[in-house]
Amino acid sequence: MKIETITLREIHMRLKAPFETSFGVMRDRRILLVEVIADGVSGWGEVTAGETPSYNAETTDTAWHIISDFVAPSLIGKTLAAASEVPGLMDCIRGHQMAKAGVENAIWDVEAQQKSLPLSKLLGGMLEQISCGVSLGIRDTPCSLVQKVEEELLSGYQRIKLKIKPGKDIEFVRAVRSNFPEIRLSVDANSAYRPEDADYLKNLEAFNLLMIEQPLYWDDIHAHAKLQRSLCTAICLDECISNSRHALTAIELGACRIVNVKLGRVGGHTEAVQVHDICRARSVPVWSGGMLESGVGRAHNIAMSTLPGFTLPGDVSASRRYWDEDIIEPEVEVTRQGTIQVPQTPGLGYQVRREAINRLTVRSNHWNANR
Ligand code: OSB
């Protein structure tokens, strides 16, 4: 396939409700969308960077810069046999996985359509429905958190993840666990604790958690290995894993027993499949994280979640939990059983709503091979 045009757009979308994590509050999303046309076929990808460099080092603006000045110029006009060749063409760009993933994933959408395959099948996925959980932001009181959990359980979600930070942790988890003794429950600290908190974190062991996600430094696998030795509860790494070598390191050092796979964080579908394969070969379960994506990023997460190692419910939930109006149709819906039906039509399997995207666009950049 020949990369004929690349279009980069920034769209603004307001979340239905603010989402609070240990690193801050997210409400007004500035999302980059990438459209690639190759051999006349249009494919879409989403950059999952945040507005601030607080989850990892990337932001909407760094991704704009890296795509505009390096990624798009290195791909425009190139002829590829497959989307899996894209990482090789971007070898000379260090880091910036989220920027690169937005572009690479659009090319995976193109390849799937060219081959008349659902993207899930092209990636090697088997599942026709995936299991869904929800990630709940930090709240003011344990009581309001319990109410929110109840609402999500009534919708069918199979696993509840609570965001925590020091002081907004034990009492909140205790309240949820005592009201719902049987549910699959996990917590995510987004790096809010320090190795000295190891004894304090042991207080969480009373709540039969499925996992504790990324308790320590965003970039320190060794610190997590030491902590995992002192905890019975499984640690799941998110921020620490930027590629499949990190996943291997973390597993071999005993830094985690579960891995969160995020397409943006690891640089796209090609690397995500490799993370999956390394974990699966070592019987380490994986699941799809989320980054408050629009429908485009969500559709990519759904396709990835069909690989056989995705044995735990992901943070992949219904469009309506995030947006008054999503940019794909149909919107992503979750069944009463807490599953998403994987589309079986070619490519992403959802239509991109161009008129909505045009309305939400605040700036764009365009590359054309013939100009
Ligand atoms: O750590 O998983 C995380 C959102 C923004 C940044 C980091 C994280 C999250 C979530 C939300 O947990 C998951 C979602 O519902 O998209």
Ligand code: MG
């Ligand atoms: Mg996380």
